[in-house]
Amino acid sequence: xxxxxxxxxxxxxxxxxxxxxxxxxxxxxxxxxxxxxxxxxxxxxxxxxxxxxxxxxxxxxxxxxxxxxxxxxxxxxxxxxxxxxxxxxxxxxxxxxxxxxxxxxxxxxxxxxxxxxxxxxxxxxxxxxxxxxxxxxxxxxxxxxxxxxxxxxxxxxxxxxxxxxxxxxxxxxxxxxxxxxxxxxxxxxxxxxxxxxxxxxxxxxxxxxxxxxxxxxxxxxxxxxxxxxxxxxxxxxxxxxxxxxxxxxxxxxxxxxxxxxxxxxxxxxxxxxxxxxxxxxxxxxxxxxxxxxxxxxxxxxxxxxxxxxxxxxxxxxxxxxxxxxxxxxxxxxxxxxxxxxxxxxxxxxxxxxxxxxxxxxxxxxxxxxxxxxxxxxxxxxxxxxxxxxxxxxxxxxxxxxxxxxxxxxxxxxxxxxxxxxx
Amino acid sequence: xxxxxxxxxxxxxxxxxxxxxxxxxxxxxxxxxxxxxxxxxxxxxxxxxxxxxxxxxxxxxxxxxxxxxxxxxxxxxxxxxxxxxxxxxxxxxxxxxxxxxxxxxxxxxxxxxxxxxxxxxxxxxxxxxxxxxxxxxxxxxxxxxxxxxxxxxxxxxxxxxxxxxxxxxxxxxxxxxxxxxxxxxxxxxxxxxxxxxxxxxxxxxxxxxxxxxxxxxxxxxxxxxxxxxxxxxxxxxxxxxxxxxxxxxxxxxxxxxxxxxxxxxxxxxxxxxxxxxxxxxxxxxxxxxxxxxxxxxxxxxxxxxxxxxxxxxxxxxxxxxxxxxxxxxxxxxxxxxxxxxxxxxxxxxxxxxxxxxxxxxxxxxxxxxxxxxxxxxxxxxxxxxxxxxxxxxxxxxxxxxxxxxxxxxxxxxxxxxxxxxx
Numbered sequence: 149x150x151x152x153x154x155x156x157x158x159x160x161x162x163x164x165x166x167x168x169x170x171x172x173x174x175x176x177x178x179x180x181x182x183x184x185x186x187x188x189x190x191x192x193x194x195x196x197x198x199x200x201x202x203x204x205x206x207x208x209x210x211x212x213x214x215x216x217x218x219x220x221x222x223x224x225x226x227x228x229x230x231x232x233x234x235x236x237x238x239x240x241x242x243x244x245x246x247x248x249x250x251x252x253x254x255x256x257x258x259x260x261x262x263x264x265x266x267x268x269x270x271x272x273x274x275x276x277x278x279x280x281x282x283x284x285x286x287x288x289x290x291x292x293x294x295x296x297x298x299x300x301x302x303x304x305x306x307x308x309x310x311x312x313x314x315x316x317x318x319x320x321x322x323x324x325x326x327x328x329x330x331x332x333x334x335x336x337x338x339x340x341x342x343x344x345x346x347x348x349x350x351x352x353x354x355x356x357x358x359x360x361x362x363x364x365x366x367x368x369x370x371x372x373x374x375x376x377x378x379x380x381x382x383x384x385x386x387x388x389x390x391x392x393x394x395x396x397x398x399x400x401x402x403x404x405x406x407x408x409x410x411x412x413x414x415x416x417x418x419x420x421x422x423x424x425x426x427x428x429x430x431x432x433x434x435x436x437x438x439x440x441x442x443x444x445x446x447x448x449x450x451x452x453x454x455x456x457x458x459x460x461x462x463x464x465x466x467x468x469x470x471x472x473x474x475x476x477x478x479x480x481x482x483x484x485x486x487x488x489x490x491x492x493x494x495x496x497x498x499x500x501x502x503x504x505x506x507x508x509x510x511x512x513x514x515x516x517x518x519x520x521x522x523x524x525x526x527x528x529x530x531x532x533x534x535x536x537x538x539x540x541x542x543x544x545x546x547x548x549x550x551x552x553x554x555x556x557x558x559x560x561x562x563x564x565x566x567x568x569x570x
Numbered sequence: 571x572x573x574x575x576x577x578x579x580x581x582x583x584x585x586x587x588x589x590x591x592x593x594x595x596x597x598x599x600x601x602x603x604x605x606x607x608x609x610x611x612x613x614x615x616x617x618x619x620x621x622x623x624x625x626x627x628x629x630x631x632x633x634x635x636x637x638x639x640x641x642x643x644x645x646x647x648x649x650x651x652x653x654x655x656x657x658x659x660x661x662x663x664x665x666x667x668x669x670x671x672x673x674x675x676x677x678x679x680x681x682x683x684x685x686x687x688x689x690x691x692x693x694x695x696x697x698x699x700x701x702x703x704x705x706x707x708x709x710x711x712x713x714x715x716x717x718x719x720x721x722x723x724x725x726x727x728x729x730x731x732x733x734x735x736x737x738x739x740x741x742x743x744x745x746x747x748x749x750x751x752x753x754x755x756x757x758x759x760x761x762x763x764x765x766x767x768x769x770x771x772x773x774x775x776x777x778x779x780x781x782x783x784x785x786x787x788x789x790x791x792x793x794x795x796x797x798x799x800x801x802x803x804x805x806x807x808x809x810x811x812x813x814x815x816x817x818x819x820x821x822x823x824x825x826x827x828x829x830x831x832x833x834x835x836x837x838x839x840x841x842x843x844x845x846x847x848x849x850x851x852x853x854x855x856x857x858x859x860x861x862x863x864x865x866x867x868x869x870x871x872x873x874x875x876x877x878x879x880x881x882x883x884x885x886x887x888x889x890x891x892x893x894x895x896x897x898x899x900x901x902x903x904x905x906x907x908x909x910x911x912x913x914x915x916x917x918x919x920x921x922x923x924x925x926x927x928x929x930x931x932x933x934x935x936x937x938x939x940x941x942x943x944x945x946x947x948x949x950x951x952x953x954x955x956x957x958x959x960x961x962x963x964x965x966x967x968x969x970x971x972x973x974x975x976x977x978x979x980x981x982x983x984x985x986x987x988x989x990x991x992x
Binding site for chain 1: 589590591592593594595596597599600601602603604605607612613614615616617618619620625629632756765766767768770771777785786787788789790796798800833852853855857858859860861862863864866867868870871872873876877878879880881882883884886887890891920921922933934935936963965966967968969970972
């Protein structure tokens with residue numbers, strides 16, 4: 149297999165009607181593009197086509213004219229509308245064989261659900277004769293790695309977590325083994341509490357001074373902005389040192405907004421910090437409705453720090469679960485500094501944790517008033533030595549308000565942690 | 571302008587690097603596809619390309635070979651890397667003119683921010699000589715409607731809310747005026763608790779009997795499968811009746827797994843059902859860590875049904891919040907039928923709700939044993955007349971275990987609701 153030192157080109161082809169009728173948003177391609185980019189591979193085109201034999205054949209042909217690597221997702225299900233496998237067989241003028249490992253995998257999965265394996269399921273274990281099978285540990289449809297005419301084609305299921313596992317565990321390592329990719333070094337600075345444009349102004353001098361081979365990307369998401377320095381070159385050590393020096397220059401300018409110098413989720417940074425100090429955390433959520441707890445508990449090992457929390461959605465549960473006083477609710481309302489502080493203090497003492505986060509707000513679309521419009525959110529953090537609180541005014545989009553309030557609450561916790569644990 | 575009575579084909583082309591490097595997810599295309607589909611227009615392909623002159627020209631040429639209508643988003647900004655306009659001018663071999671209405675619009679917007687209009691901003695008002703201008707009320711970049719060679723090309727900004735306004739207010743109405751479109755009718759059946767392949771076997775006879783103009787699509791997601799019947803034709807009433815009759819045939823075969831005959835999220839179906847009966851719900855989550863509460867509370871109006879819940883992550887909080895007995899935990903463990911039933915019953919009485927869901931399991935990657943491997947999850951639902959429980963064995967992926975356990979818990983609740991409220 150040849151090695152290429154020049155910029156490697158890949159294309160992504162998604163097969164299936166769901167994207168074309170707008171039933172689902174294509175999140176797979178963005179995720180794959182990110183992973184490939186980090187590996188030093190450039191995506192030339194992303195193409196979504198339906199389960200249409202001729203159209204798939206034409207799309208494969210055109211992609212092979214432009215790219216070295218063609219990643220295909222979708223259309224591997226057992227149903228009649230899934231025609232990717234037989235269309236690929238036609239494209240490569242090869243046949244299908246039953247892969248014994250893939251068949252064992254299908255049988256293993258059906259055994260788990262105590263369902264007999266029917267013929268249609270057995271067909272899931274069929275792969276192209278000319279392929280290397282990529283076992284699917286999260287589903288019945290195997291992936292396929294095909295080398296043809298100096299190009300590599302990779303077929304994967306469209307179900308996100310099946311594709312993601314296959315990409316991370318099998319495909320990316322195999323690509324790195326098959327090609328000599330340029331050294332790409334990334335360094336990420338996670339910032340919170342500052343907008344992209346203001347950030348850009350503050351560091352514009354550093355950005356303008358970057359050499360050709362080092363790029364700066366702004367990756368904004370929900371009140372946080374990731375700054376990613378990416379450089380490519382042959383001398384990894386030199387490149388690494390160079391990028392770190394630019395990172396230092398940036399941090400000198402915006403240090404107060406920097407959470408961490410790595411591409412880590414804020415809640416994971418907090419979990420690691422608290423675990424290292426032997427601290428515990430609890431939550432008291434109203435308008436975020438459990439989303440903060442979810443962000444925390446999606447990380448393995450979170451139970452070492454997170455004891456749990458209340459989703460005190462109704463006022464009654466604010467009283468029952470957290471001991472909020474009737475008088476506080478009637479005088480100041482559920483969305484107030486007084487209530488949110490009582491919630492944090494209540495959770496901290498009820499659940500015997502070292503720290504506690506609380507949130508109460510109006511997520512919308514209804515429930516707003518002129519005094520407290522939709523998007524009004526109060527957040528409090530009860531810490532070792534004190535309880536801090538802050539009022540936010542987000543937009544009128546419910547889901548965004550939930551996400552922003554959660555990130556803001558974690559940011560407030562992180563700041564108090566740094567202050568009290570410094 | 572001709573009218574077409576046959577199935578009209580459109581393609582979407584997105585221009586810009588953000589999607590290709592995975593910096594943003596392409597939500598525009600799904601949104602546009604939905605709107606066009608409802609208008610009776612079929613999307614043949616969605617293509618994402620970078621700001622590369624030749625690649626854009628080739629993509630336009632290929633799309634025009636397949637489609638009657640080509641929608642282009644992005645690359646209309648004022649910066650150097652936005653080359654859509656001059657590339658379109660080259661493609662149509664025409665020039666650019668300043669549109670006076672578009673220029674007024676630019677000046678209006680800058681006046682609002684009290685910023686002088688620079689020359690580079692004035693260029694925003696330039697459009698193709700051969701186009702009808704589509705004014706952008708939410709930004710400076712005008713859209714363009716171009717008729718060429720019996721095809722229609724529409725160029726729009728990539729900023730979602732600018733594009734959405736333009737589509738709804740200007741593009742869709744114009745398309746409807748220009749073409750006599752067929753009716754496209756979709757009917758979705760939401761199923762839970764049955765896999766795609768088993769489902770396919772059960773309804774294969776109906777699927778085989780479908781006429782050319784009616785298609786059946788399987789849309790699986792986390793233990794739920796959406797079945798979507800889509801048909802196109804001129805007689806809307808006849809088509810509608812025809813699809814409903816096939817839907818009935820399918821439901822006769824798989825009725826027990828059918829949640830609802832609409833494209834609605836399971837938790838929303840539950841919220842609507844419970845609200846209509848005046849019922850309330852609470853949760854007691856361990857391994858799902860608040861994800862069930864989040865699924866529920868992301869829906870506006872959920873507070874009418876959902877009072878709140880406990881994220882009782884630690885054993886201590888299971889005792890404090892839900893009154894789980896030491897003896898139950900020591901004898902059977904946190905992941906057991908006994909504990910999960912006590913959790914549901916505890917939440918129902920503590921939080922004074924009509925129904926309560928509880929989940930306790932081993933999400934992984936650690937914490938498994940030979941007796942209770944990672945992926946073992948116990949779920950209980952306390953209802954009006956009884957408490958039901960069920961054991962599940964999911965895979966070894968933490969996030970998927972959390973999502974699957976949550977969907978399974980909601981499915982168990984839905985079944986008990988139907989049983990007790992029937």
